[in-house]
Amino acid sequence: MLSYFLNCTSASMAWGALHLLAFFLLCFIVVGLDVVVPVNQSVRVAQDNTDNFNTIGEAITFALNNTLLHHLHQRRGVPGERDHAQEENEPYFDCSSIAALINGVGLRQCYGMESGTDNFNTIGEAIAFAPNDTTVEEGGYFAIYVNEGAYRENVFVPEIKKNLILIGAGADRTVITSNRNVEDGWETYDIATFGSVHCPQDMTFENTAGSAKQQVVAMRNNADLSIFYRCKFLGYQDTLYVHSNNQFYRDCEVHGTIDFIFGDATAVFQNCHIYARLSLQGQVNVVTAQGRTLYNESIGFSIHNCTIGAASELVAANYSMKTFLGRPWKEFSRTVYMQSYIEGIVEAAGWMTWNGSFALNRLYYGEYQNYGPGAATSGRVQCPGYRLMNVTDVYLHP
Numbered sequence: 001m002l003s004y005f006l007n008c009t010s011a012s013m014a015w016g017a018l019h020l021l022a023f024f025l026l027c028f029i030v031v032g033l034d035v036v037v038p039v040n041q042s043v044r045v046a047q048d049n050t051d052n053f054n055t056i057g058e059a060i061t062f063a064l065n066n067t068l069l070h071h072l073h074q075r076r077g078v079p080g081e082r083d084h085a086q087e088e089n090e091p092y093f094d095c096s097s098i099a100a101l102i103n104g105v106g107l108r109q110c111y112g113m114e115s116g117t118d119n120f121n122t123i124g125e126a127i128a129f130a131p132n133d134t135t136v137e138e139g140g141y142f143a144i145y146v147n148e149g150a151y152r153e154n155v156f157v158p159e160i161k162k163n164l165i166l167i168g169a170g171a172d173r174t175v176i177t178s179n180r181n182v183e184d185g186w187e188t189y190d191i192a193t194f195g196s197v198h199c200p201q202d203m204t205f206e207n208t209a210g211s212a213k214q215q216v217v218a219m220r221n222n223a224d225l226s227i228f229y230r231c232k233f234l235g236y237q238d239t240l241y242v243h244s245n246n247q248f249y250r251d252c253e254v255h256g257t258i259d260f261i262f263g264d265a266t267a268v269f270q271n272c273h274i275y276a277r278l279s280l281q282g283q284v285n286v287v288t289a290q291g292r293t294l295y296n297e298s299i300g301f302s303i304h305n306c307t308i309g310a311a312s313e314l315v316a317a318n319y320s321m322k323t324f325l326g327r328p329w330k331e332f333s334r335t336v337y338m339q340s341y342i343e344g345i346v347e348a349a350g351w352m353t354w355n356g357s358f359a360l361n362r363l364y365y366g367e368y369q370n371y372g373p374g375a376a377t378s379g380r381v382q383c384p385g386y387r388l389m390n391v392t393d394v395y396l397h398p
Helices: 008-018 024-030 056-064 066-070 095-102 123-129 312-316 391-395
Strands: 043-046 118-120 142-146 149-152 164-167 174-178 199-201 204-207 219-221 226-229 232-234 240-242 246-250 253-256 261-263 266-270 273-276 285-290 300-304 307-310 323-326 334-338 364-368 386-388
Touching: 118 123, 123 142, 261 266, 273 285, 285 300, 285 334, 307 312, 323 334, 364 391
Parallel strands: 142 164, 149 174, 164 199, 174 204, 199 226, 204 232, 219 240, 226 246, 232 253, 240 261, 246 266, 253 273, 261 285, 266 300, 273 307, 285 323, 300 334, 334 364, 364 386
Antiparallel strands: 043 118, 043 142
Protein backbone atom coordinates (compact mmCIF):
# COMPACT_ATOMS: atom_id res chain seq x y z
CA MET A 1 0.00 0.00 0.00
CA LEU A 2 1.14 3.52 -0.67
CA SER A 3 0.25 6.29 1.71
CA TYR A 4 1.10 9.92 1.11
CA PHE A 5 2.37 12.48 3.58
CA LEU A 6 2.77 16.07 2.50
CA ASN A 7 1.93 19.41 4.01
CA CYS A 8 3.04 21.85 1.37
CA THR A 9 2.60 25.07 3.33
CA SER A 10 4.28 24.14 6.60
CA ALA A 11 7.05 22.13 4.95
CA SER A 12 7.97 24.89 2.52
CA MET A 13 8.21 27.33 5.40
CA ALA A 14 10.87 25.17 7.02
CA TRP A 15 12.84 24.89 3.82
CA GLY A 16 12.62 28.61 3.11
CA ALA A 17 13.96 29.43 6.53
CA LEU A 18 17.04 27.31 6.03
CA HIS A 19 17.50 27.40 2.24
CA LEU A 20 16.98 23.65 2.18
CA LEU A 21 17.14 21.79 -1.09
CA ALA A 22 13.89 20.95 -2.81
CA PHE A 23 14.51 17.23 -2.67
CA PHE A 24 12.63 17.12 0.60
CA LEU A 25 9.39 17.34 -1.36
CA LEU A 26 10.11 13.85 -2.59
CA CYS A 27 11.03 12.56 0.84
CA PHE A 28 7.40 12.75 1.85
CA ILE A 29 6.30 10.46 -0.93
CA VAL A 30 9.05 7.90 -0.42
CA VAL A 31 8.54 7.40 3.31
CA GLY A 32 4.93 6.44 2.79
CA LEU A 33 5.84 3.00 1.42
CA ASP A 34 4.67 0.12 3.61
CA VAL A 35 6.33 -3.26 3.12
CA VAL A 36 5.46 -6.66 4.55
CA VAL A 37 8.62 -8.53 5.55
CA PRO A 38 8.64 -12.35 5.35
CA VAL A 39 8.80 -13.82 8.85
CA ASN A 40 11.06 -16.73 7.96
CA GLN A 41 14.14 -14.73 6.97
CA SER A 42 16.85 -12.87 8.84
CA VAL A 43 18.75 -10.61 6.47
CA ARG A 44 17.60 -10.79 2.86
CA VAL A 45 18.29 -8.80 -0.26
CA ALA A 46 16.35 -8.13 -3.41
CA GLN A 47 17.17 -6.19 -6.53
CA ASP A 48 15.20 -5.61 -9.69
CA ASN A 49 14.55 -2.71 -12.03
CA THR A 50 11.76 -4.06 -14.21
CA ASP A 51 8.38 -2.42 -14.60
CA ASN A 52 6.60 -4.98 -12.40
CA PHE A 53 7.48 -3.24 -9.13
CA ASN A 54 8.17 -6.38 -7.13
CA THR A 55 10.26 -4.59 -4.51
CA ILE A 56 10.33 -1.35 -2.62
CA GLY A 57 13.51 -0.53 -4.53
CA GLU A 58 11.67 -0.67 -7.82
CA ALA A 59 8.82 1.50 -6.61
CA ILE A 60 11.14 4.16 -5.24
CA THR A 61 13.22 4.04 -8.41
CA PHE A 62 10.10 4.67 -10.44
CA ALA A 63 9.17 7.55 -8.16
CA LEU A 64 12.52 9.29 -8.32
CA ASN A 65 13.90 8.69 -11.79
CA ASN A 66 13.64 10.62 -15.01
CA THR A 67 11.74 13.88 -14.69
CA LEU A 68 11.26 13.88 -10.93
CA LEU A 69 14.94 13.23 -10.34
CA HIS A 70 15.67 16.39 -12.32
CA HIS A 71 13.76 18.35 -9.68
CA LEU A 72 15.74 17.11 -6.69
CA HIS A 73 18.13 20.03 -6.86
CA GLN A 74 15.70 22.75 -7.89
CA ARG A 75 15.06 25.46 -5.31
CA ARG A 76 11.66 27.06 -5.39
CA GLY A 77 10.10 30.01 -3.64
CA VAL A 78 13.42 31.72 -2.91
CA PRO A 79 13.57 35.28 -4.28
CA GLY A 80 16.29 35.74 -6.89
CA GLU A 81 16.62 32.05 -7.66
CA ARG A 82 16.24 30.92 -11.25
CA ASP A 83 13.14 28.79 -11.74
CA HIS A 84 14.58 26.19 -14.11
CA ALA A 85 11.35 24.34 -14.72
CA GLN A 86 9.44 27.42 -15.79
CA GLU A 87 12.25 28.81 -17.96
CA GLU A 88 12.79 25.47 -19.71
CA ASN A 89 9.05 24.83 -20.12
CA GLU A 90 9.22 21.74 -17.97
CA PRO A 91 6.25 20.61 -15.87
CA TYR A 92 6.06 22.02 -12.38
CA PHE A 93 5.42 19.18 -9.93
CA ASP A 94 3.31 20.65 -7.20
CA CYS A 95 1.98 18.62 -4.30
CA SER A 96 -1.12 17.32 -6.07
CA SER A 97 0.67 16.13 -9.21
CA ILE A 98 3.35 14.33 -7.21
CA ALA A 99 0.67 12.61 -5.14
CA ALA A 100 -1.17 11.50 -8.26
CA LEU A 101 1.99 10.08 -9.80
CA ILE A 102 3.12 8.16 -6.74
CA ASN A 103 -0.30 6.76 -5.97
CA GLY A 104 -0.19 5.16 -9.40
CA VAL A 105 2.77 2.96 -8.41
CA GLY A 106 1.94 -0.62 -7.51
CA LEU A 107 3.97 -2.43 -4.85
CA ARG A 108 3.53 -6.15 -4.27
CA GLN A 109 4.71 -8.22 -1.35
CA CYS A 110 7.95 -9.90 -2.40
CA TYR A 111 9.39 -13.18 -1.09
CA GLY A 112 12.20 -13.44 -3.64
CA MET A 113 13.22 -12.65 -7.18
CA GLU A 114 13.88 -14.91 -10.18
CA SER A 115 17.57 -14.81 -9.36
CA GLY A 116 16.83 -16.36 -5.98
CA THR A 117 16.91 -15.17 -2.40
CA ASP A 118 20.20 -14.60 -0.60
CA ASN A 119 20.38 -15.00 3.15
CA PHE A 120 23.05 -13.59 5.44
CA ASN A 121 23.84 -13.81 9.12
CA THR A 122 24.79 -10.16 9.51
CA ILE A 123 23.80 -6.86 7.99
CA GLY A 124 27.42 -6.21 7.14
CA GLU A 125 27.50 -9.34 4.96
CA ALA A 126 24.39 -8.23 3.09
CA ILE A 127 25.86 -4.79 2.45
CA ALA A 128 29.10 -6.35 1.20
CA PHE A 129 27.02 -8.39 -1.25
CA ALA A 130 25.38 -5.27 -2.70
CA PRO A 131 26.74 -4.10 -6.07
CA ASN A 132 29.32 -1.33 -6.24
CA ASP A 133 28.94 2.09 -7.86
CA THR A 134 25.59 1.44 -9.49
CA THR A 135 23.25 4.23 -10.47
CA VAL A 136 19.49 4.15 -10.13
CA GLU A 137 19.22 3.91 -13.90
CA GLU A 138 21.58 0.92 -14.03
CA GLY A 139 20.35 -1.18 -11.17
CA GLY A 140 17.58 0.51 -9.26
CA TYR A 141 17.73 0.57 -5.49
CA PHE A 142 19.16 -2.38 -3.54
CA ALA A 143 16.86 -3.47 -0.72
CA ILE A 144 18.04 -5.35 2.37
CA TYR A 145 15.26 -6.86 4.49
CA VAL A 146 16.20 -7.34 8.15
CA ASN A 147 13.98 -9.59 10.22
CA GLU A 148 13.18 -9.24 13.91
CA GLY A 149 16.12 -9.54 16.26
CA ALA A 150 19.06 -7.78 17.89
CA TYR A 151 22.03 -7.42 15.54
CA ARG A 152 25.18 -6.77 17.57
CA GLU A 153 27.53 -5.24 15.05
CA ASN A 154 29.09 -1.97 13.97
CA VAL A 155 28.05 -1.47 10.37
CA PHE A 156 29.70 0.96 7.98
CA VAL A 157 28.54 1.45 4.42
CA PRO A 158 31.41 2.12 1.98
CA GLU A 159 30.95 4.98 -0.45
CA ILE A 160 30.90 2.52 -3.36
CA LYS A 161 27.68 0.98 -2.01
CA LYS A 162 25.06 3.30 -3.41
CA ASN A 163 21.25 3.48 -3.30
CA LEU A 164 20.81 1.06 -0.40
CA ILE A 165 17.51 0.61 1.41
CA LEU A 166 17.22 -1.19 4.76
CA ILE A 167 13.79 -2.43 5.81
CA GLY A 168 13.26 -3.77 9.32
CA ALA A 169 10.35 -5.57 10.93
CA GLY A 170 9.55 -2.57 13.12
CA ALA A 171 11.55 -0.18 15.24
CA ASP A 172 10.89 -2.19 18.41
CA ARG A 173 11.61 -5.50 16.69
CA THR A 174 14.71 -4.91 14.55
CA VAL A 175 17.56 -3.43 16.61
CA ILE A 176 21.15 -2.80 15.54
CA THR A 177 23.21 -2.35 18.66
CA SER A 178 26.79 -1.79 19.79
CA ASN A 179 28.70 -0.11 22.60
CA ARG A 180 31.74 1.62 21.11
CA ASN A 181 32.60 4.90 22.83
CA VAL A 182 35.28 7.56 23.28
CA GLU A 183 36.12 6.52 26.84
CA ASP A 184 37.29 3.12 25.59
CA GLY A 185 39.59 4.66 22.99
CA TRP A 186 37.44 5.00 19.88
CA GLU A 187 37.32 8.17 17.79
CA THR A 188 33.90 9.85 17.48
CA TYR A 189 33.74 9.16 13.74
CA ASP A 190 34.27 5.41 14.27
CA ILE A 191 31.97 4.90 17.24
CA ALA A 192 28.66 4.70 15.41
CA THR A 193 26.61 1.53 15.54
CA PHE A 194 25.71 2.26 11.93
CA GLY A 195 27.29 4.61 9.41
CA SER A 196 25.65 6.07 6.29
CA VAL A 197 22.76 4.47 4.47
CA HIS A 198 20.31 5.86 1.95
CA CYS A 199 16.86 4.84 3.18
CA PRO A 200 16.31 2.84 6.39
CA GLN A 201 12.79 2.07 7.57
CA ASP A 202 11.35 0.48 10.74
CA MET A 203 14.61 -0.09 12.62
CA THR A 204 16.38 0.96 15.82
CA PHE A 205 20.01 2.07 15.95
CA GLU A 206 21.37 1.85 19.49
CA ASN A 207 24.56 2.52 21.41
CA THR A 208 24.40 0.99 24.89
CA ALA A 209 27.70 2.32 26.26
CA GLY A 210 25.95 4.64 28.73
CA SER A 211 26.31 8.28 29.73
CA ALA A 212 29.59 7.78 31.61
CA LYS A 213 31.39 6.83 28.38
CA GLN A 214 31.29 10.35 26.82
CA GLN A 215 30.43 10.25 23.10
CA VAL A 216 28.30 7.20 22.29
CA VAL A 217 27.14 7.67 18.70
CA ALA A 218 24.35 5.37 17.54
CA MET A 219 24.19 6.62 13.93
CA ARG A 220 26.64 8.59 11.83
CA ASN A 221 25.11 9.51 8.50
CA ASN A 222 26.67 11.35 5.58
CA ALA A 223 24.64 9.75 2.78
CA ASP A 224 23.27 12.46 0.50
CA LEU A 225 19.49 12.57 -0.04
CA SER A 226 19.04 10.00 2.72
CA ILE A 227 15.64 9.31 4.24
CA PHE A 228 14.91 7.72 7.62
CA TYR A 229 11.35 6.58 8.25
CA ARG A 230 9.94 5.19 11.51
CA CYS A 231 13.40 4.63 12.97
CA LYS A 232 14.68 5.04 16.52
CA PHE A 233 18.08 6.32 17.62
CA LEU A 234 19.04 5.45 21.20
CA GLY A 235 22.15 6.77 22.90
CA TYR A 236 23.35 9.39 25.32
CA GLN A 237 25.89 12.05 24.31
CA ASP A 238 26.07 12.51 20.52
CA THR A 239 23.40 9.93 19.68
CA LEU A 240 22.73 11.01 16.09
CA TYR A 241 25.64 12.39 14.08
CA VAL A 242 24.10 14.04 11.01
CA HIS A 243 27.54 14.47 9.56
CA SER A 244 26.97 16.18 6.20
CA ASN A 245 24.90 16.44 3.01
CA ASN A 246 21.07 16.42 2.85
CA GLN A 247 19.06 14.28 5.24
CA PHE A 248 15.40 13.80 6.11
CA TYR A 249 13.88 12.13 9.19
CA ARG A 250 10.15 11.38 9.34
CA ASP A 251 8.20 9.76 12.21
CA CYS A 252 11.43 8.91 14.04
CA GLU A 253 12.50 8.95 17.69
CA VAL A 254 15.81 10.31 18.99
CA HIS A 255 16.89 9.74 22.62
CA GLY A 256 19.97 11.26 24.20
CA THR A 257 21.58 13.70 26.61
CA ILE A 258 24.31 16.12 25.47
CA ASP A 259 24.29 17.43 21.87
CA PHE A 260 22.39 14.33 20.87
CA ILE A 261 21.54 15.63 17.40
CA PHE A 262 24.73 17.16 16.02
CA GLY A 263 26.64 17.66 12.79
CA ASP A 264 27.06 19.83 9.72
CA ALA A 265 24.26 18.48 7.53
CA THR A 266 21.18 20.04 6.04
CA ALA A 267 18.70 18.01 8.07
CA VAL A 268 14.92 18.13 8.40
CA PHE A 269 13.13 16.36 11.25
CA GLN A 270 9.38 16.13 10.79
CA ASN A 271 6.77 14.44 12.99
CA CYS A 272 9.56 13.12 15.21
CA HIS A 273 9.70 12.57 18.97
CA ILE A 274 12.89 13.88 20.55
CA TYR A 275 13.52 12.76 24.14
CA ALA A 276 16.08 14.02 26.66
CA ARG A 277 17.37 11.27 28.94
CA LEU A 278 18.80 11.18 32.45
CA SER A 279 22.53 11.87 32.36
CA LEU A 280 25.26 12.18 34.96
CA GLN A 281 24.87 14.45 37.96
CA GLY A 282 25.94 18.00 37.21
CA GLN A 283 25.42 17.70 33.45
CA VAL A 284 22.73 19.33 31.33
CA ASN A 285 20.84 18.06 28.31
CA VAL A 286 21.24 19.81 24.96
CA VAL A 287 19.14 18.63 22.02
CA THR A 288 21.07 20.08 19.07
CA ALA A 289 24.61 21.20 18.28
CA GLN A 290 24.65 22.30 14.66
CA GLY A 291 28.06 22.70 13.02
CA ARG A 292 27.76 25.22 10.16
CA THR A 293 31.20 26.80 9.64
CA LEU A 294 30.70 29.25 6.75
CA TYR A 295 28.21 32.08 6.40
CA ASN A 296 27.31 31.23 2.80
CA GLU A 297 26.60 27.53 3.44
CA SER A 298 22.97 26.51 2.87
CA ILE A 299 23.08 24.25 5.90
CA GLY A 300 21.09 23.92 9.09
CA PHE A 301 18.60 21.91 11.13
CA SER A 302 14.84 22.31 10.70
CA ILE A 303 12.74 20.66 13.41
CA HIS A 304 9.13 20.80 12.29
CA ASN A 305 5.95 19.46 13.89
CA CYS A 306 7.97 17.46 16.41
CA THR A 307 7.65 16.80 20.14
CA ILE A 308 10.50 17.76 22.46
CA GLY A 309 10.10 15.97 25.78
CA ALA A 310 11.55 13.83 28.54
CA ALA A 311 12.39 10.14 28.35
CA SER A 312 10.86 7.88 30.98
CA GLU A 313 13.97 7.75 33.19
CA LEU A 314 14.11 11.55 33.33
CA VAL A 315 10.43 11.70 34.24
CA ALA A 316 11.06 9.15 37.01
CA ALA A 317 13.89 11.36 38.31
CA ASN A 318 11.43 14.26 38.60
CA TYR A 319 12.97 16.18 35.69
CA SER A 320 16.13 16.73 37.70
CA MET A 321 18.27 17.93 34.77
CA LYS A 322 18.17 21.17 32.83
CA THR A 323 17.40 20.77 29.13
CA PHE A 324 18.08 23.22 26.29
CA LEU A 325 17.03 23.30 22.65
CA GLY A 326 20.56 23.76 21.35
CA ARG A 327 23.98 25.35 21.51
CA PRO A 328 26.42 26.50 18.80
CA TRP A 329 28.97 23.83 17.96
CA LYS A 330 30.47 26.01 15.20
CA GLU A 331 30.54 29.73 14.49
CA PHE A 332 27.56 29.94 12.09
CA SER A 333 25.40 27.32 13.77
CA ARG A 334 21.81 27.39 12.50
CA THR A 335 18.75 25.62 13.91
CA VAL A 336 15.03 26.35 13.67
CA TYR A 337 12.15 24.84 15.65
CA MET A 338 8.80 25.25 13.92
CA GLN A 339 5.25 24.37 14.94
CA SER A 340 6.54 21.84 17.45
CA TYR A 341 5.29 20.84 20.89
CA ILE A 342 7.86 21.69 23.56
CA GLU A 343 7.33 20.18 27.00
CA GLY A 344 8.07 22.04 30.22
CA ILE A 345 11.37 20.21 30.52
CA VAL A 346 13.03 22.91 28.38
CA GLU A 347 14.53 25.81 30.32
CA ALA A 348 12.95 29.25 29.95
CA ALA A 349 16.15 30.54 28.29
CA GLY A 350 15.70 27.89 25.62
CA TRP A 351 19.25 27.96 24.31
CA MET A 352 22.68 27.85 25.93
CA THR A 353 26.18 28.99 25.06
CA TRP A 354 29.04 26.78 23.93
CA ASN A 355 31.94 28.72 25.38
CA GLY A 356 31.26 32.21 26.65
CA SER A 357 30.28 34.55 23.82
CA PHE A 358 31.45 32.20 21.04
CA ALA A 359 29.21 32.41 17.93
CA LEU A 360 26.48 34.45 19.62
CA ASN A 361 26.71 37.20 17.00
CA ARG A 362 26.78 34.86 14.01
CA LEU A 363 24.54 31.92 14.81
CA TYR A 364 20.90 31.71 13.75
CA TYR A 365 18.48 30.19 16.24
CA GLY A 366 14.83 30.59 15.33
CA GLU A 367 11.47 29.62 16.77
CA TYR A 368 8.15 29.81 14.95
CA GLN A 369 4.67 28.95 16.20
CA ASN A 370 5.79 26.38 18.74
CA TYR A 371 3.44 25.50 21.58
CA GLY A 372 3.41 23.71 24.92
CA PRO A 373 4.62 24.59 28.42
CA GLY A 374 8.24 24.92 27.29
CA ALA A 375 7.51 27.04 24.22
CA ALA A 376 7.04 30.41 25.93
CA THR A 377 9.57 32.86 24.50
CA SER A 378 9.39 35.70 27.02
CA GLY A 379 12.39 34.37 28.93
CA ARG A 380 14.47 33.31 25.95
CA VAL A 381 18.16 34.19 25.59
CA GLN A 382 19.03 37.71 24.52
CA CYS A 383 21.68 37.48 21.83
CA PRO A 384 21.96 38.90 18.29
CA GLY A 385 21.56 35.49 16.66
CA TYR A 386 18.27 34.51 18.29
CA ARG A 387 15.04 35.24 16.40
CA LEU A 388 11.41 34.88 17.28
CA MET A 389 10.46 34.32 13.67
CA ASN A 390 7.57 35.82 11.76
CA VAL A 391 6.16 34.83 8.38
CA THR A 392 8.72 36.92 6.51
CA ASP A 393 11.58 35.24 8.38
CA VAL A 394 10.16 31.83 7.61
CA TYR A 395 10.06 32.33 3.87
CA LEU A 396 13.28 34.29 3.42
CA HIS A 397 16.89 33.54 4.18
CA PRO A 398 17.81 34.83 7.66
